[in-house]
Amino acid sequence: MTWIPSHDLPVSGSRFRAVYHIHAESSAAARAKAEDICIEETIEYPAELVPAGGIRDHIFGQIEHFDPLEEGGYRAVISYADEISGWELPQLVNVLFGNISMKPGIRLAELDLSAPLLARFKGPRFGVSGLRRLLGIEKRPLLSTATKPMGLSPAELAAMAYELALGGMDIIKDDHGLGNQPFAPFKERVLRTIEAVQKANAQTGGRTIYIPCINAPFEEMLARIEFAKAAGAGGLMLISAHCGLDFMRRVADDDSINLPIMNHPAFGGSYVLNPQTGVSHQAFYGQLQRLAGADLTIFPNYIGRFASFSRADCAGIALGCIQPMGGLATIFPAPGGGISPDAFADMLQVYGPDVAFLMSSNLHRESSDLAGTVRRYHEMIEKLN
Amino acid sequence: MTWIPSHDLPVSGSRFRAVYHIHAESSAAARAKAEDICIEETIEYPAELVPAGGIRDHIFGQIEHFDPLEEGGYRAVISYADEISGWELPQLVNVLFGNISMKPGIRLAELDLSAPLLARFKGPRFGVSGLRRLLGIEKRPLLSTATKPMGLSPAELAAMAYELALGGMDIIKDDHGLGNQPFAPFKERVLRTIEAVQKANAQTGGRTIYIPCINAPFEEMLARIEFAKAAGAGGLMLISAHCGLDFMRRVADDDSINLPIMNHPAFGGSYVLNPQTGVSHQAFYGQLQRLAGADLTIFPNYIGRFASFSRADCAGIALGCIQPMGGLATIFPAPGGGISPDAFADMLQVYGPDVAFLMSSNLHRESSDLAGTVRRYHEMIEKLN
Numbered sequence: 001m002t003w004i005p006s007h008d009l010p011v012s013g014s015r016f017r018a019v020y021h022i023h024a025e026s027s028a029a030a031r032a033k034a035e036d037i038c039i040e041e042t043i044e045y046p047a048e049l050v051p052a053g054g055i056r057d058h059i060f061g062q063i064e065h066f067d068p069l070e071e072g073g074y075r076a077v078i079s080y081a082d083e084i085s086g087w088e089l090p091q092l093v094n095v096l097f098g099n100i101s102m103k104p105g106i107r108l109a110e111l112d113l114s115a116p117l118l119a120r121f122k123g124p125r126f127g128v129s130g131l132r133r134l135l136g137i138e139k140r141p142l143l144s145t146a147t148k149p150m151g152l153s154p155a156e157l158a159a160m161a162y163e164l165a166l167g168g169m170d171i172i173k174d175d176h177g178l179g180n181q182p183f184a185p186f187k188e189r190v191l192r193t194i195e196a197v198q199k200a201n202a203q204t205g206g207r208t209i210y211i212p213c214i215n216a217p218f219e220e221m222l223a224r225i226e227f228a229k230a231a232g233a234g235g236l237m238l239i240s241a242h243c244g245l246d247f248m249r250r251v252a253d254d255d256s257i258n259l260p261i262m263n264h265p266a267f268g269g270s271y272v273l274n275p276q277t278g279v280s281h282q283a284f285y286g287q288l289q290r291l292a293g294a295d296l297t298i299f300p301n302y303i304g305r306f307a308s309f310s311r312a313d314c315a316g317i318a319l320g321c322i323q324p325m326g327g328l329a330t331i332f333p334a335p336g337g338g339i340s341p342d343a344f345a346d347m348l349q350v351y352g353p354d355v356a357f358l359m360s361s362n363l364h365r366e367s368s369d370l371a372g373t374v375r376r377y378h379e380m381i382e383k384l385n
Numbered sequence: 386m387t388w389i390p391s392h393d394l395p396v397s398g399s400r401f402r403a404v405y406h407i408h409a410e411s412s413a414a415a416r417a418k419a420e421d422i423c424i425e426e427t428i429e430y431p432a433e434l435v436p437a438g439g440i441r442d443h444i445f446g447q448i449e450h451f452d453p454l455e456e457g458g459y460r461a462v463i464s465y466a467d468e469i470s471g472w473e474l475p476q477l478v479n480v481l482f483g484n485i486s487m488k489p490g491i492r493l494a495e496l497d498l499s500a501p502l503l504a505r506f507k508g509p510r511f512g513v514s515g516l517r518r519l520l521g522i523e524k525r526p527l528l529s530t531a532t533k534p535m536g537l538s539p540a541e542l543a544a545m546a547y548e549l550a551l552g553g554m555d556i557i558k559d560d561h562g563l564g565n566q567p568f569a570p571f572k573e574r575v576l577r578t579i580e581a582v583q584k585a586n587a588q589t590g591g592r593t594i595y596i597p598c599i600n601a602p603f604e605e606m607l608a609r610i611e612f613a614k615a616a617g618a619g620g621l622m623l624i625s626a627h628c629g630l631d632f633m634r635r636v637a638d639d640d641s642i643n644l645p646i647m648n649h650p651a652f653g654g655s656y657v658l659n660p661q662t663g664v665s666h667q668a669f670y671g672q673l674q675r676l677a678g679a680d681l682t683i684f685p686n687y688i689g690r691f692a693s694f695s696r697a698d699c700a701g702i703a704l705g706c707i708q709p710m711g712g713l714a715t716i717f718p719a720p721g722g723g724i725s726p727d728a729f730a731d732m733l734q735v736y737g738p739d740v741a742f743l744m745s746s747n748l749h750r751e752s753s754d755l756a757g758t759v760r761r762y763h764e765m766i767e768k769l770n
Contacts, residue, residue: 002753003545009536010567043534044560046746055536083567084535090600090627091564094651098561101626102654102685102722104693149428150469151394151440160388175429176483179476182395182468215475218635241486242475244629250603266479269487270656270663278655300487308489337487361431368387 004045006053015079017064017112018096023073023105023276033105034063034076040099042084059084073276075109087120089246089292097279108279111287111325118326125252126260126295127329128354134234134260135170136207140385141348142356143377144171144296144334145363147178147193154184158192160370165200165208167374171296171356172197173237174213176264186212186224194232209234211262215242225257235260235295241268245292252293262334263294273308281313286320290331296356297321298334301347305338305361311350318351332356341380348384357381389430391438400464402449402497403481408458408490408661418490419448419461425484427469444469458661460494467502474506474631474677482664493664496672496710503711510637511645511680512714513739519619519645520555521592525770526733527741528762529556529681529719530748532563532578539569543577545755550585550593552759556681556741557582558622559598561649571597571609579617594619596647600627610642620645620680626653630677637678647719648679658693666698671705675716681741682706683719686732690723690746696735703736717741726765733769742766 020037024030038061039047050056058081065077085092097108126134135142145164147157161172172193180186190212197210212228214221214236221243225236240248240263252261265285271278272285279288281299289297300306302314314335322330333351336358347355359377366373405422409415423446424432435441443466450462470477482493511519520527530549532542546557557578565571575597582595597613599606599621606628610621625633625648637646650670656663657670664673666684674682685691687699699720707715718736721743732740744762751758 003541003749003755004534004537005541042562043536044531044562044746045534046750049749050534055534059534059536084562086564086566088564088600088602090602090624091562091566093627094562094564094600094624098651099722100654101652102650102658102691102693104658146429149389149430149435149440149444151428151444152389156388156390177427177429177469177476177479179471179473179479181471181476215479217473217475218629218632239475239479242478242629242631244603244627244632246627247603247629247632265487266483267486269485270659273487273489273662274655274659277658306487308487337484361429364388364434365431370388 004050004055006051009054009058011058011081012083012116014082014114014116016082016114016117017077017079018108019110019112020076020078021069021073021107021109022076027068027074030074031066034066034078037061037076037078037100037106038063041095042080044099082114082117085117087117089121089249093245105276107275107277108283110280110283113325115326118328121291121328122253122293123328124290124293124295124331125258127331130329131260131295131332135209137170139353141353141381142170142332143374144173144356144358145169146173146175146360148175148360150175150177150181151183154189154192157184157189158196161193161210162196162200163370164374165197165206166204167371168204168206168378169208169374171209171211173211173262176213176215176237176239176266178213179215187227190228190231190233198232211235211237213237215239221247225251229257229259233259235262237262237264239264239266240289240292241266245288248294249292260295261293262296263289263298265299280316281309282316282320285317287325290321290325290328294331296332296334298336298358300337301335301339301343303339303343303346315350330354334358338362341377344380345384353385389435389440391436394439394443396443396466397468397501399467399499399501401467401470401499401502402462402464403493404495404497405461405463406454406458406492406494407461412453412459415459416451419451419463422446422461422463422485422491423448426480427465429484467499470502472502472505474634478630490661492660492662493668495665495668498710500711503713506676506713507638507678508713509675509678509680509716510643512716515714516645516680516717520594522555524738526738526766527555527717528759529558529741529743530554531558531560531745533560533745535560535562535566536568539574539577542569542574543581546578546595547581547585548755549759550582550591551589552756553589553591553763554593554759556594556596558596558647561598561600561622561624561651563598564600572612575613575616575618583617596620596622598622600624606632610636614642614644618644620647622647622649624649624651625674625677626651630673633679634677645680646678647681648674648683650684665701666694667701667705670702672710675706675710675713679716681717681719683721683743685722686720686724686728688724688728688731700735715739719743723747726762729765730769738770
């Protein structure tokens with residue numbers, strides 16, 4: 001008997017595309033890798049045992065284009081039937097870059113999803129325009145920072161947040177290492193910081209928001225979010241490499257939460273660091289985070305202490321934040337990692353004005369007058385814009 | 386004023402260690418990277434602004450050893466205060482490999498957790514001994530397989546599972562690409578497959594278990610698990626790179642679920658593929674999955690169609706599955722990805738008998754008599770053991 005019949009399948013007719021960059025010793029070898037992707041990401045079964053008919057026609061990935069890349073390597077555009085995603089994000093990502101994440105010489109460069117598939121995802125709840133409305137900032141770049149370091153008490157972190165808000169910081173987030181440690185327990189930290197930011201806002205008439213870091217055991221994730229929401233948090237920071245991209249999507253979709261989401265890139269750098277494997281900066285920090293509902297996507301800037309992302313990598317992220325993706329809102333790139341005002345002008349060239357500068361270390365290095373430094377940064381941005 | 390006081394901190398006194406492999410142009414440069422890890426994974430703040438006292442003494446990472454590696458590069462053992470993990474898995478992973486995942490030349494090679502920290506984690510619920518008891522298999526390697534390909538109907542997948550169980554397959558799992566697609570909806574697939582496996586078990590007196598793939602939107606993850614449990618599933622397959630390591634931990638810890646967990650490695654390969662970045666095979670597929678409660682950890686074998694993992698990489702995974710980690714149970718490495726019986730003897734050298742061979746493609750290539758092939762594989766393993 002044969003295990004694989006040739007019967008018809010229920011098909012949607014629409015297909016999504018992924019662009020892969022492939023490295024191999026020859027064009028033929030790269031083409032063979034592209035053909036392998038069509039199998040490995042779908043049937044994961046000997047192709048020679050699959051007869052003509054439904055599965056071969058509708059489940060196999062299909063190479064739509066295959067060309068050499070100017071910078072070396074090859075570009076394969078592969079399409080997949082929408083329905084093999086089950087119209088669900090985890091399985092969609094699974095098709096885009098599942099088993100092939102374990103094969104060398106393959107990089108997911110870009111997503112090109114169909115309109116019917118994109119229509120299943122709400123994406124960012126706020127996006128650039130929603131967040132600008134919320135903050136009351138029309139056109140200029142946003143300024144954001146983190147309260148830190150680990151080891152400070154809730155009162156100390158709150159005092160820092162107060163000064164930063166007094167200076168007009170737009171977004172104050174927890175450092176990503178602040179969880180629920182004994183020296184700054186989550187609830188007390190959130191309550192105190194919100195109180196401090198509200199006090200500063202009352203004095204300045206400003207609209208600084210505080211975004212706590214939500215990085216908790218799963219049993220507590222939603223409870224921490226609800227607590228933060230009830231306490232008056234202005235957004236939520238998730239670390240999608242810890243909680244999963246789809247958990248972020250679930251939080252973004254939840255009408256009862258209704259808060260902007262900032263993605264922190266910790267634990268996820270391994271996807272992008274090596275140019276011949278993993279996922280491109282554009283797709284990983286831009287398109288995927290956006291598809292999963294992030295309104296702001298943090299990453300290390302090309303000028304700063306990380307020195308691992310190039311200017312082109314960061315331009316790719318900026319592109320992923322705004323390139324057409326059905327009705328999905330555009331989002332803010334939030335470059336950080338040791339940036340200083342010297343880089344403002346160049347960064348505006350790369351990101352445009354829809355950017356959230358994330359500055360902490362150098363802000364603290366400048367002076368203990370945090371409010372004064374924030375005011376000065378705003379003046380510098382004002383002049384450049 | 387100064388923002389960082391020198392007051393005391395509540396400290397546990399215990400510390401956990403991580404071993405990093407560092408690549409840089411000189412010993413001094415590698416040492417500087419190790420020092421950077423101590424800051425980047427903890428305070429993420431200018432060290433020069435932190436006075437002597439609590440934070441410097443108890444929050445900074447500390448280099449315990451620093452040596453050159455025989456194979457090139459350097460080995461840094463860095464310790465962190467237990468309490469900066471908040472005693473929670475996501476933040477623990479965040480400290481071990483958070484921001485430094487975005488810095489080149491740093492690889493997390495091994496975890497060396499303290500007894501108090503390990504005591505907070507239950508780890509694998511079944512482990513090698515529990516799963517052997519459940520399956521009634523004393524000493525021999527386990528045989529496992531996946532029903533596939535995508536595109537088959539629930540009845541067709543179930544018919545395949547029936548034959549495989551009839552032949553004595555120990556574990557039958559869904560292919561990792563089977564989610565909730567229209568051609569094989571989750572519930573119907575699970576019900577039909579369980580029915581088929583139970584029918585075969587009744588005929589053979591065997592104890593084949595069926596492990597469905599749980600890869601769903603977060604709103605449905607627990608519901609699918611509950612459905613599978615109620616229907617009689619013998620375990621659960623999670624894809625931790627999609628759902629998050631801590632979600633797996635949460636499922637493993639749940640007494641009301643009480644099922645063995647198999648981790649599938651899709652989307653996670655980017656962590657291990659490049660030897661100078663990411664996480665070692667031992668730590669990623671072995672230690673971390675085990676800490677998060679996997680009873681079986683799937684990965685591509687060194688002989689097979691992936692050809693991206695070396696024999697040494699796989700031996701590392703085997704080590705991570707059994708090396709002492711407090712009271713955590715040892716677990717089964719489940720090498721797959723195009724293995725055939727030719728490799729059994731060599732694989733037993735690498736993995737020992739506590740291994741679950743995961744075979745599908747080549748099993749189907751041998752003959753359409755799936756039951757017969759499974760019986761023959763068992764005979765071959767019997768002879769080798």
